[in-house]
Amino acid sequence: MLHAIAYKVVDHIDETEKPTENSEGFDEWKEIDALFLQWIYSTLSKQYLDRVLELKTTAREIWVKLENIFLNNKSARAGNLNQQFSNLTLWSCSPLPDYLQKLKEIASQLTDVGQPVDELRLVIQPVQGLPPEYAVAGALIHQLAPSWDDACTMLHHEEMCIKNQNAVGNSLAVLAATAEPS
Structure with missing residues (x-):
């Protein structure tokens, strides 16, 4: 159009x-x-x-x-898309940017079949499909109900913190494993 x-x-x-x-x-x-x-x-x-x-x-x-x-199959498609939207998890379409993009695409498709996803649901839904490591960002998103862009930014920052914590933890584990007992 x-x-x-x-x-x-x-x-x-x-x-x-x-x-x-x-x-x-x-x-x-x-x-x-x-x-x-x-x-x-x-x-x-x-x-x-x-x-x-x-x-x-x-x-x-x-x-x-x-x-x-x-x-013609609008109702069936809407039901299927709603189920996909509700059940999508980070593990099913990792990495995080792909997960967020997939949610946004499904929301757009829902709008196309007459079932628009409101901003709050779009912002809250990604949190439902995240592993426990994202609990801090998830709690903030639930509390603040930010815009979609701000929620994505919060999740990206949380992802960087998780990666940094894992890197530090791995480094400490390597140091502990290589340290000589006194």
Whole structure:
């Protein structure tokens, strides 16, 4: 839709009636529609292209078919995405930046199927899937309910502290193991 708006061709996919073949500007409209249709086809995976590819069609007709394909299973998709969002853990998609990105992507997909994730849930959910080492940042996030960006920053800082503590602990263990008894 962003491309359609940017290139001023929304009338090719919304409910605007196409011009008749005899009307002035039909040839130009037909050419633009063909270009837009090519763009739609070029963005589809083979699976979806095979389902919608037709001769003598318009961008609007294909757009409606795609809407039907993607929105007909909206409730089932929303349920599946909600389950993924609620059950995702750091261990299942480590490292931390990937985990946070995956949560953000699922939240975006939930919005696409009419189940938007509010900011508070988006901020609190990552804490649920973290191991106990992140308890300090988790408690702060629960208490402060910061923005998504601030919560991500807090978790990244916590991750650095955990890595530093582990490095110090490993160094002390190596020193203790190599030290000669007196």
